[in-house]
Amino acid sequence: MADAPAITLIEAITQALAYEMRADETVLVLGEDVGVNGGVFRATAGLQATFGAQRVLDTPLDETTIAGLTVGLASQGMKPVAEAQFDGFVYPMVDHIICHAARFRYRTRGRLTCPMVLRVPWGGGIRAPEHHSEANESIFTNVPGLRVVLPSSPARAYGLLLAAIRDPDPVIFMEPKRIYRQYKEVVPDDGEALPLDVCFVLRDGTDLTLVTWGAQVKECLEAADALAKDGISAEVIDVATLRPLDFATIAESVSKTGRCVIVHEAPKTAGFGAEIAARLAEESMFDLVAPVERVTGYDTHIPLFRLEMKYLPSVDKIVAAAKRAVAHA
Amino acid sequence: MADAPAITLIEAITQALAYEMRADETVLVLGEDVGVNGGVFRATAGLQATFGAQRVLDTPLDETTIAGLTVGLASQGMKPVAEAQFDGFVYPMVDHIICHAARFRYRTRGRLTCPMVLRVPWGGGIRAPEHHSEANESIFTNVPGLRVVLPSSPARAYGLLLAAIRDPDPVIFMEPKRIYRQYKEVVPDDGEALPLDVCFVLRDGTDLTLVTWGAQVKECLEAADALAKDGISAEVIDVATLRPLDFATIAESVSKTGRCVIVHEAPKTAGFGAEIAARLAEESMFDLVAPVERVTGYDTHIPLFRLEMKYLPSVDKIVAAAKRAVAHA
Amino acid sequence: MTLAAQFQIEYLQYLGPDGKAVTELPQAFRDAAALVPLFKQMLYVRTFDAKAIALQRTGKLGTYASCLGHEATHVGIGASMTPEDVFAPSYREYGAQFMRGVKPREVLMYWGGDERGNDFSGPKHDYPWCVPIATQCLHAAGAALAFKLRGEKRVAVTCCGDGGSSKTDTYAAINSAGAYKLPFIQCIINNGWAISVPRNSQTGAQTLAQKGIAGGLHCLQVDGNDLIAVLEGMRRAVARAHNGEGGSVIEFMTYRLHDHTTADDARRYRDEAEVKDAWTRDPIPRLRTYLTAAGAWNEAQENAWIEESAKLVDVEINAYLELKVQPVTAMFDFLYADPPPDLLAQRAAAIALEGKAHG
Amino acid sequence: MTLAAQFQIEYLQYLGPDGKAVTELPQAFRDAAALVPLFKQMLYVRTFDAKAIALQRTGKLGTYASCLGHEATHVGIGASMTPEDVFAPSYREYGAQFMRGVKPREVLMYWGGDERGNDFSGPKHDYPWCVPIATQCLHAAGAALAFKLRGEKRVAVTCCGDGGSSKTDTYAAINSAGAYKLPFIQCIINNGWAISVPRNSQTGAQTLAQKGIAGGLHCLQVDGNDLIAVLEGMRRAVARAHNGEGGSVIEFMTYRLHDHTTADDARRYRDEAEVKDAWTRDPIPRLRTYLTAAGAWNEAQENAWIEESAKLVDVEINAYLELKVQPVTAMFDFLYADPPPDLLAQRAAAIALEGKAHG
Ligand SMILES: Cc1ncc(C[n+]2csc(CCOP(=O)(O)OP(=O)(O)O)c2C)c(N)n1
Numbered sequence A, B: 001m002a003d004a005p006a007i008t009l010i011e012a013i014t015q016a017l018a019y020e021m022r023a024d025e026t027v028l029v030l031g032e033d034v035g036v037n038g039g040v041f042r043a044t045a046g047l048q049a050t051f052g053a054q055r056v057l058d059t060p061l062d063e064t065t066i067a068g069l070t071v072g073l074a075s076q077g078m079k080p081v082a083e084a085q086f087d088g089f090v091y092p093m094v095d096h097i098i099c100h101a102a103r104f105r106y107r108t109r110g111r112l113t114c115p116m117v118l119r120v121p122w123g124g125g126i127r128a129p130e131h132h133s134e135a136n137e138s139i140f141t142n143v144p145g146l147r148v149v150l151p152s153s154p155a156r157a158y159g160l161l162l163a164a165i166r167d168p169d170p171v172i173f174m175e176p177k178r179i180y181r182q183y184k185e186v187v188p189d190d191g192e193a194l195p196l197d198v199c200f201v202l203r204d205g206t207d208l209t210l211v212t213w214g215a216q217v218k219e220c221l222e223a224a225d226a227l228a229k230d231g232i233s234a235e236v237i238d239v240a241t242l243r244p245l246d247f248a249t250i251a252e253s254v255s256k257t258g259r260c261v262i263v264h265e266a267p268k269t270a271g272f273g274a275e276i277a278a279r280l281a282e283e284s285m286f287d288l289v290a291p292v293e294r295v296t297g298y299d300t301h302i303p304l305f306r307l308e309m310k311y312l313p314s315v316d317k318i319v320a321a322a323k324r325a326v327a328h329a
Numbered sequence C, D: 001m002t003l004a005a006q007f008q009i010e011y012l013q014y015l016g017p018d019g020k021a022v023t024e025l026p027q028a029f030r031d032a033a034a035l036v037p038l039f040k041q042m043l044y045v046r047t048f049d050a051k052a053i054a055l056q057r058t059g060k061l062g063t064y065a066s067c068l069g070h071e072a073t074h075v076g077i078g079a080s081m082t083p084e085d086v087f088a089p090s091y092r093e094y095g096a097q098f099m100r101g102v103k104p105r106e107v108l109m110y111w112g113g114d115e116r117g118n119d120f121s122g123p124k125h126d127y128p129w130c131v132p133i134a135t136q137c138l139h140a141a142g143a144a145l146a147f148k149l150r151g152e153k154r155v156a157v158t159c160c161g162d163g164g165s166s167k168t169d170t171y172a173a174i175n176s177a178g179a180y181k182l183p184f185i186q187c188i189i190n191n192g193w194a195i196s197v198p199r200n201s202q203t204g205a206q207t208l209a210q211k212g213i214a215g216g217l218h219c220l221q222v223d224g225n226d227l228i229a230v231l232e233g234m235r236r237a238v239a240r241a242h243n244g245e246g247g248s249v250i251e252f253m254t255y256r257l258h259d260h261t262t263a264d265d266a267r268r269y270r271d272e273a274e275v276k277d278a279w280t281r282d283p284i285p286r287l288r289t290y291l292t293a294a295g296a297w298n299e300a301q302e303n304a305w306i307e308e309s310a311k312l313v314d315v316e317i318n319a320y321l322e323l324k325v326q327p328v329t330a331m332f333d334f335l336y337a338d339p340p341p342d343l344l345a346q347r348a349a350a351i352a353l354e355g356k357a358h359g
């Protein structure tokens, strides 16, 4: 196991899918181009060859179809892992996810359930065409009955995806495509899931808490490095599971640092960062020595790729916000 | 005009639609059962008789169709006012609203625009069947390019709907159906629109600010009455337009009162109340003497009607939260 | 002229409105006596329906969707399925559901605002009532896909209305059933109206059965007020499914004799003359006439059964009326298998509030 | 057997793959000389396409969707429309768009990551490229509804692919066009593949033209590599629209000779033999042979035009390459007609950051 080769985040996804398909024959994968082609991002590469066309199904080109079939499969004893080809194509799935996947257990008092995963390549920064770069997690974060997960490293992608597939309720699993191939790490294929209800403290610090998820984890860690050079000690938290939110970990950090900068890629207004700031305003107000700040995408659509990097949070923007926070004593 | 009869909120909607259809021949109404039947809530009652079947169109039973046709009509010189029959049926419209209505101006650098209104009977408390009681405004509040409006009185429904129809960009107009017929007021049919970017301060107060929208405005006003009896002076703000948010009015109030309780019907986590609390945490932290509090729907689906009133914010819950806030000096 | 394709859609009717055979009866349904239990079921459903409407009118039930006039279609569909099959109804197919074991009290619980109605006594794998129009069709297609993948000899049957045939989900279900060749039956119950919108405003298609052509499914149009035609149409579709020939779309021609729901007033948009005319095609007298002529049924039997079924329904109604409201915890307890701590905190707060309210 | 309905779908082909007429040519398109401008357009598009791919390969363009092999279909559609009509393309119908006035540089701007490509020189009412598959079909139906309501003699034409024909939006467009009898043409450009998914995996339907039956539209299948068949199919559909006979669905049979986009590698899923075979039906040699035989075209003309069109395209490419990136304010300035203060504050902050970055 120690000899396992280092793999990228997307390879970790594939590894988790393969592991769980071996372990549980009710697990199947469906979506557009997931079969022979292995998915446009190669997340399902090789799976059809290994597990057959009965376990890895190409669907007709319709997201409503994918979502509805997935709900049907999940409620009849299968564990479907559906793929939305890109974040921008998730909207036609929203009806089945919100009205049915999130409600079957509730509606039927546990008679029918919906153990499914919807994998969504998520976010910007890959110079892709329109609708291929959306950070739209907030479509799901206000919806009871769902879990919303967003890993930020190969190891967390592996462990969280295993947990998502094993979870008896529907999980929206958004994958930061900008870091699909950003770096490699050794991820033992040991079938060990990670918990779906905790934030990960990636770096300890005392002066300020940086709270983020997805692709921005990297920028936050770099910002923490930069801040350290200026003698500022930043704690970095990867939220990882947005819903249900492990606010306790964030609160504990802020009780220590007194300052919090929330970083996310989605537009600011009513993005999920608002929830974290709101919880701080409710539960940590007397711990805060500086106003909370959000470093986010602007309140406009992510532009086509020539301008997209100017839209996204950057190390500079994070450092600047952190310094504003630290200026408060 | 002073002799105009008092009308309900739903009648104010009809009055605004009729006014603007007379004033602007490009305005048309479409949706399920909006024609002869006048809509299941009677919002379009009489309009087809007055304006003809060319201006008031029944659609096939498909919300994707309604949304897509509406975008098509709006981008070709019409001003469609579409009706979603109930909040719970808005999800199949989300794709066209987010990917197209909210983006046409942006995408084409102003060449094509999408001046449309989507009217959505919204919220719980009318003992309706499943999917007829959802407070799902947060589906839209993180979306750049949209306006999201939620009136709370006959007069504001009239003025804001006129403004929504006249606005050159897409407006989601959510109507609190619980108060459709709750009370009447005189609403002169004078074609006067209300601004789409301000909160309305409905009651002045000095000890605490109650911020809310939609059907909960009434509960907040009643809570303010109850609090007044205990010598607590509550300011009540009807947000009315959630996106774009007029935070300045809220901030000004909180700078005076130092305490804020946000009340809404949607589930708490990542509901739009989070955005208001977040802005307070960012911009009003040093004004606050008490933690912000949210009184909201629980983080579960609104139950079928036997339990629904236990789900919704109530005067008691609001008063209790207000008293907790006031306990902080 | 070179043809790319051509299609024919058959229409099935065996009993005319006068209860007389219009053509040779299908092999499988020539035994009148065998139809008696189904006729009794139709009468039972009609009794239930009338009583449910009365309950709503007296404030003891929420909005209720009547099935008046649909009895032959619903019962015929129910009779064509085995318990192992999966049924995905819309919201008024009680006739089919009763035959699958769902109890009338459960229908009332659902429309009475209590989720426990969905945890019904019918097959545990059947779908509950579905409010978002036609979304159930795709769940049935998904179920059929599960059956096919697991090699099970089961059929997924779903219903939508004439209005529902416009819904994109119906097309998606039909298309995927065709793409995967699924054991799937899409019943389109054309009762003439979708609330206030008449059938002809829904679509330019000459039949609703032809929706199936878009997905390459077998298409059939059936007189939905003729129980024998319903049974024969379903029999053929089930046989196809079992033989691996794939899915079917069946349009059942019937009529909504009541308002859309108790919240609706059809007089606002519908001609009384049309309704009067539709009553002449009522499925119940039609089958009664046929069974009586065949010597399989008589007035005494009918009177006895009407009386008995009224009593049976009353037992159900009483059970419903005695039902206690769920505790406030019910809105938290079935959301997740493993509820998160914040939700449990909200649950505790809700319990505390109850305590206050009651104490 | 009583029939509820029956349908026939005609197939149009005039020129065989060898460029010889397989049947009498349609009245409207017998003048070979009149086809020459369209043939030149087909050559021009192919030149553009090759150069666009080259630009992408050398890092000067983002992902690009090639139209190789679709030239007859695209040009034929473009030639069948007037400027007043509305065109709602998917993302590769450049041939049709060039004929409507869209400039190649605008195509490049769009795929080059610059929104200004969508503010194109074609008709101001035409729709831009549409990435969410088939959603444009409903916009075209909405446009057609506007035309009908205003009594304008205009047609809305939209395209989707074989994959797109599975999309629920396509069905919604077809069904609403039928319900309202709209001047609407749904072109289904069947190029055999939707990225890696072959046509037969999309649906069990024998043709894609028959998708129109579900909405009661006129259906036609056309050899999309035969310009004359494309023109004739479109002519009939436009005539129907003008005569108030409602909408049409036309399936154009063609082939995607390139990868799906430059981000795709079709060798992963597609047999080279199939592609080789498809080249034998290439629309360009077919029309060239026909025009040459008719004396309307010759090699010298072709060589001259190839050279000229390369130059014309290069002018466009240079204009594209010289384009300056939009200022950061561009992401704020076209969001609302009347931008809210908070957005203006973010805009100001973005400008300030630029200042810092540059200063
Ligand atoms: C997605 C959605 N849109 C709208 C409604 C409101 N609604 C309930 S029933 C109905 C009409 C259904 O007509 P039809 O499909 O013909 O079935 P019927 O009620 O006639 O059996 C409508 C519009 C709904 N339940 N779901």
Ligand SMILES: Cc1ncc(C[n+]2csc(CCOP(=O)(O)OP(=O)(O)O)c2C)c(N)n1
Pocket (backbone or CB within 6 Å): A032, A061, A063, A085, A089, D092, D131, D132, D133, D160, D161, D162, D163, D164, D165, D191, D193, D194, D195, D256, D260
């Ligand atoms: C809603 C949506 N889902 C998925 C995609 C990704 N995607 C882009 S093109 C394509 C295949 C389209 O195939 P087809 O409709 O046959 O058109 P073609 O590209 O062959 O012209 C897919 C799946 C998309 N753009 N939109």
Ligand SMILES: [Mg+2]
Pocket (backbone or CB within 6 Å): C161, C162, C163, C189, C190, C191, C192, C193, C194, C195, C256
């Ligand atoms: Mg109906």
Ligand SMILES: [Mg+2]
Pocket (backbone or CB within 6 Å): D161, D162, D163, D189, D190, D191, D192, D193, D194, D195, D256
């Ligand atoms: Mg294709």
